[in-house]
Structures are given as structure tokens and as C-alpha cells.
Amino acid sequence: MKKYIQNHKLLLTSSVILVIFISITEAFQAILFQTIVDTATRNYNLGISTLAMYTIIFLIAVFVFESLSKISNAALNTSVMKDYKYSIINSFLSADNKSKLTSSELISIMNNDVKVIEDSYLNNLINIAKDLFLFVISLFLLFRINIYLTLSILVFGWVPIIVPQLFTKKNQFLKGKHLENLEKSVNKIKEIAQGFEVIKGFNIEKKIASIFSTINKEAEQAKFKSDAFKGVLGAISIVSGFLMFFVNVLIATYFVIQGDITIGQMMAAIQLMNYIVNPLISLSRYFTEIKSVSKVISNIQDKILNNNSISSLGKNEFSFNNNIEIKGLTYSYDNRDEVISNINYEFEKGKKYAIVGESGCGKTTFLKILMNQINDYQGEINIDDIEIKEIDPKSYYKKVTLVQQNVFMFKDTLKNNICLYNECTDEELSKAIRQSGLAKTIRLHEAGVETLVGEGKVELSGGELKRVAIARALIKDADIILVDEATSALDKITAHEIEKTLINLDSTMIAITHQMDETTLSKYDEILAMKDGKIVERGNLKELLDNKGHFYNIYNKKINDLKDEIDFALENPNMAQGG
Numbered sequence: 399m400k401k402y403i404q405n406h407k408l409l410l411t412s413s414v415i416l417v418i419f420i421s422i423t424e425a426f427q428a429i430l431f432q433t434i435v436d437t438a439t440r441n442y443n444l445g446i447s448t449l450a451m452y453t454i455i456f457l458i459a460v461f462v463f464e465s466l467s468k469i470s471n472a473a474l475n476t477s478v479m480k481d482y483k484y485s486i487i488n489s490f491l492s493a494d495n496k497s498k499l500t501s502s503e504l505i506s507i508m509n510n511d512v513k514v515i516e517d518s519y520l521n522n523l524i525n526i527a528k529d530l531f532l533f534v535i536s537l538f539l540l541f542r543i544n545i546y547l548t549l550s551i552l553v554f555g556w557v558p559i560i561v562p563q564l565f566t567k568k569n570q571f572l573k574g575k576h577l578e579n580l581e582k583s584v585n586k587i588k589e590i591a592q593g594f595e596v597i598k599g600f601n602i603e604k605k606i607a608s609i610f611s612t613i614n615k616e617a618e619q620a621k622f623k624s625d626a627f628k629g630v631l632g633a634i635s636i637v638s639g640f641l642m643f644f645v646n647v648l649i650a651t652y653f654v655i656q657g658d659i660t661i662g663q664m665m666a667a668i669q670l671m672n673y674i675v676n677p678l679i680s681l682s683r684y685f686t687e688i689k690s691v692s693k694v695i696s697n698i699q700d701k702i703l704n705n706n707s708i709s710s711l712g713k714n715e716f717s718f719n720n721n722i723e724i725k726g727l728t729y730s731y732d733n734r735d736e737v738i739s740n741i742n743y744e745f746e747k748g749k750k751y752a753i754v755g756e757s758g759c760g761k762t763t764f765l766k767i768l769m770n771q772i773n774d775y776q777g778e779i780n781i782d783d784i785e786i787k788e789i790d791p792k793s794y795y796k797k798v799t800l801v802q803q804n805v806f807m808f809k810d811t812l813k814n815n816i817c818l819y820n821e822c823t824d825e826e827l828s829k830a831i832r833q834s835g836l837a838k839t840i841r842l843h844e845a846g847v848e849t850l851v852g853e854g855k856v857e858l859s860g861g862e863l864k865r866v867a868i869a870r871a872l873i874k875d876a877d878i879i880l881v882d883e884a885t886s887a888l889d890k891i892t893a894h895e896i897e898k899t900l901i902n903l904d905s906t907m908i909a910i911t912h913q914m915d916e917t918t919l920s921k922y923d924e925i926l927a928m929k930d931g932k933i934v935e936r937g938n939l940k941e942l943l944d945n946k947g948h949f950y951n952i953y954n955k956k957i958n959d960l961k962d963e964i965d966f967a968l969e970n971p972n973m974a975q976g977g
């Protein structure tokens with residue numbers, strides 16, 4: 399956090415200078431007060447107009463310094479928090495997949511933790527500067543009035559500082575619990591918003607509302623405990639402050655009776671005592687709050703800002719002219735069972751490969767490794783003799799693309815969703831639209847490529863989303879397209895069309911497919927049949943069917959499943975239509 403504040407030295411300096419001026423004007427109020435009272439009690443001989451003029455100067459000074467100080471503080475807050483939030487998002491985007499936070503954790507950090515830091519750290523730093531100056535100036539002025547009063551304050555003044563420090567740990571603990579529960583509550587709210595249709599569709603509104611109610615109750619209770627403890631802590635500070643204040647008022651009264659100070663000086667001393675006592679109370683609170691929020695700051699630092707960026711891994715430029723050679727590729731999540739087990743294979747440039755296999759055999763994991771999303775595997779993956787880990791990920795992602803099962807859409811225009819905020823010419827865009835088969839969709843909407851899509855806007859069908867993903871790959875002129883079940887959740891005709899579109903592209907394509915129809919599969923140069931993390935068979939469709947091995951079994955099972963589906967639909971036309 400210090401680094402972010404230091405980056406705005408000018409604003410920090412102006413904020414500190416302005417609070418010094420505020421402290422001086424506030425302390426001057428005591429002197430003005432003393433002058434007025436001593437004039438009233440005839441110790442001074444000043445006219446009312448002179449006193450009025452002093453008062454007006456004082457009011458103008460307060461207005462100018464207060465407003466300038468607030469503006470400067472706001473500018474400092476805005477600039478520091480802007481940089482801090484940017485760094486968090488930047489670190490989130492540079493993190494590798496393993497150390498990435500979940501979306502709820504990120505939202506919670508950006509909404510809750512950052513706000514706590516702004517309120518309890520940044521604002522308190524300026525408050526500390528202000529109170530410190532007010533304390534020093536007031537002490538100096540009081541010293542000039544009476545040395546014994548000053549000494550008494552210096553002795554008793556530590557009470558309100560020391561007492562709350564005894565409770566810092568408990569305060570930190572309660573604040574931590576509050577944030578922890580708040581995060582759980584945010585997660586649930588997000589789930590409710592995302593799962594709206596499932597909740598309605600299965601009539602579980604009441605159950606979900608009741609689960610939320612429990613989580614929300616816990617969050618509110620944790621907040622209450624933290625606020626209540628903070629309140630009691632504040633009360634303890636205030637009482638210790640009052641104790642010190644009244645002891646000193648009594649001492650001042652004694653000096654007036656003795657004739658050592660005037661009534662005006664006593665009034666000024668009381669005012670100055672306020673300016674000494676109050677900062678002492680506030681300072682201890684500010685320090686306690688800063689200490690408790692430092693845990694939140696170090697948490698953000700550890701969780702996200704200290705993440706190793708994946709861009710620090712490889713340095714070589716990506717180039718693909720020959721082949722991808724895989725040797726002894728083995729991988730297991732968290733050192734458990736092997737999900738990918740000793741794969742040896744060679745993909746050749748320009749060819750189309752289909753990966754088939756039963757659910758859970760490791761197809762997606764294999765693709766994630768090829769996509770450089772997982773890089774703690776054993777074995778080697780060499781692209782034109784350069785190991786993927788040695789290739790600069792930025793240059794890799796320029797030419798390798800993944801068409802995922804779920805295509806994420808930004809709430810923006812179709813054009814921006816295809817070009818993904820990169821410059822792309824009208825010709826490039828039209829070509830990508832034509833080749834991906836999106837032209838019909840775009841013609842349907844009046845605004846064409848400027849049509850707003852995404853949640854709450856035009857929602858694209860499953861097939862159209864897949865076509866957007868293909869258009870993205872075409873726009874970046876990808877050398878390698880990895881496809882993770884591009885046709886899942888699509889009807890047979892659309893699925894067939896999408897797969898046909900992909901097969902007709904020039905790029906090298908490695909696609910997980912569940913399309914067990916002869917027409918599609920026969921178009922692939924090679925089919926890889928996977929089982930238990932291994933490639934157990936390879937060859938073109940005819941070869942694999944002739945082999946009558948693992949692929950043959952999967953293929954036949956799918957065909958039989960399809961036949962059963964058709965028979966069921968014929969026997970139960972109503973149910974089939976409904977489902």
C-alpha cells in the first residue's frame with residue numbers, strides 16, 4: 399500500500415500541508431477565544447470591531463483550508479485506490495490458472511476489502527497527520543499559558559492511548575471474522591443471481607432463501623460483534639479522555655483562584671486541552687484501525703499481488719511450421735491419480751485431429767495442457783522443437799486458441815466480442831463472420847455487428863456462441879485451434895454444421911468430439927481414442943472401425959444410444975416433444 403501512496407507524493411504533500419494549516423487555525427481558535435474573554439473581563443483593551451475582524455479572518459481561513467484539504471484528500475484517495483484496484487485486476491489477469499482467485503473472491507476483494515482499506519487506512523493516515531500537528535501546536539500554546547497544566551496533560555494523556563491498545567488483537571479478530579462472513583454472503587448472492595433459472599425451475603426458492611437467510615444472519619451477527627466491540631472500545635477511550643480532561647480543568651481552576659492565569663487563559667487552556675485530549679483518543683483509534691486493516695492488506699498482497707506472473711516463464715517467440723511432438727506426457731491434479739498417463743504423440747501442421755473417449759478419461763485436461771493453462775506436467779511438449787514452457791505465453795496465445803464448451807461473452811457489441819478489443823479491419827471482420835457462419839445471425843439484427851449482446855441484451859443461441867468463438871480464432875489467424883466439445887448441447891444439425899465449419903478451416907485443429915457420425919468423423923485426418931489418460935488407439939475412421947477396439951466400442955455404444963433415443967421418441971411422442 400505504501401508503494402501506491404508514494405506514487406502520489408505531490409498529492410500526499412499537499413494533503414499534509416493543508417492539514418497542518420487546519421491544525422494551526424483550529425489551535426488559533428483557542429487564542430481568539432482567550433482574547434474575546436479577556437476583553438470582556440477587561441484584561442485586554444480591544445474594540446468589538448477588531449474582535450469581529452479577527453473572527454472573520456478566522457472563519458475565512460477555516461473555510462479555505464477545510465475545503466482545499468477535503469479536495470486534496472479526495473484526489474489522493476481516488477488516485478491511490480485507482481492504482482491499487484488496477485494492480486489487483488492486473489495481477490489477477492497475469493496469474494497462472496492454478497493461483498487464480500475465484501470470481502467471488504475477486505469481487506469480494508474489490509468491493510469489500512478495498513473499501514475497508516480506503517476508509518480505515520488511507521483516510522486514517524491523513525487524520526493521524528492532522529491530529530499529530532494539532533496535538534503539538536496545542537501543547538506548545540498550553541505550555542506558554544501554564545507549564546504545570548502542560549505537564550499534567552503529558553502525564554495523564556497516555557491513559558486514553560494505552561487502554562484501547564490492550565484490545566487490538568480482539569478487534570482484529572472480529573474484523574477478520576466480519577470480512578470472512580461477508581465474503582460467504584457475497585458468494586451466495588452471486589450463486590443466487592447465476593442460478594436464478596435453476597432455482598425457479600426446481601421450485602427451490604424457499605430453500606435457497608432460507609440458506610441465504612442463515613448465511614446473511616451470520617454475516618450480520620459478525621458485523622454486529624465487530625461494530626459493538628469497536629463501540630465499547632470507543633467508549634473506553636472517551637471515558638479515559640474525560641477523566642484526564644476533568645483532572646486538568648480542576649488544576650486550571652486552582653491556578654485561576656491563585657491568580658496565576660486569567661479567566662480568558664483558563665478558557666483557552668480548556669479549549670487547548672480538548673485539542674490535546676481528542677487527538678490522543680483519535681490517534682489511538684486510528685492506529686488500532688490501521689493495525690487491524692493491515693491484515694486485510696497483507697492478505698490481498700499474498701493472495702493476488704505477489705502472484706507469479708505466467709508471462710515470466712517462457713521467452714521464445716511462438717512459431718509453428720512443422721509439428722507438435724509430445725513425449726512421455728504425464729499429469730495428475732494435486733499429485734493424486736494420473737489423469738494423463740505417458741502420452742507420446744505427434745501432431746502435424748495443417749491436419750485435423752479428433753479426440754474421443756468416455757467421460758473423465760482426461761480429454762479436457764490434455765487440451766488444457768496444450769493450451770498452456772497447465773504447465774506442471776511431466777514429459778515434453780515441443781512445438782517445432784521448442785518446449786511450450788519456454789515459449790512466451792503472450793506470443794503463444796496470439797496464435798493458439800481454445801474454443802471452449804462455454805463461450806464467454808462480454809456485455810458489448812458483437813464486433814467487440816469477435817475482435818476482443820483488438821484492432822481489426824472491416825475486411826478481416828467480414829471474412830471471419832462469413833467463414834464462421836455468423837453472417838445470417840448478423841443480418842437478423844438491425845444494428846448488425848454493432849448489436850449489443852450478453853446478459854440482459856441480445857442473447858445468442860448455443861450454436862451462434864460457438865460461431866463467435868470460431869470467428870475469434872479466425873480474426874487472430876490462429877495457427878492451432880483447440881476445440882473442447884464445440885458441439886456439446888447443440889442439436890444434431892447445428893452440431894454437424896459447426897464441426898464442418900471447423901474442419902474446413904486452414905489451421906491445425908485438435909478437437910474433442912462427441913459426434914459419432916460417419917460423415918463428420920471421416921473428415922478428420924486422425925482420430926485419437928483415449929482411455930484412462932492414455933491414447934489407446936489412433937488412425938482414421940475406417941482404420942479404427944476395422945480394428946474393432948476401444949474406438950469401435952465407443953462408436954457402437956453411441957449409435958445404439960441414438961437408436962434407443964429414436965425408438966423412445968417414436969413410442970412416447972408427447973414426452974419426447976416435451977423433453
Ligand SMILES: Nc1ncnc2c1ncn2[C@@H]1O[C@H](COP(=O)(O)OP(=O)(O)OP(=O)(O)O)[C@@H](O)[C@H]1O
Binds near residue numbers: 756758759763
Ligand atoms: N481441476 C481439477 N482438479 C482435480 N481433478 C480434476 C480437475 N479437473 C478435472 N479433474 C479430474 O480429472 C479427470 C479427467 O477430467 P477431464 O475433464 O480431463 O475429463 P474429460 O475426458 O474431458 O471428461 P468429459 O468428457 O466428461 O468432459 C476427472 O476424473 C476429473 O474429475
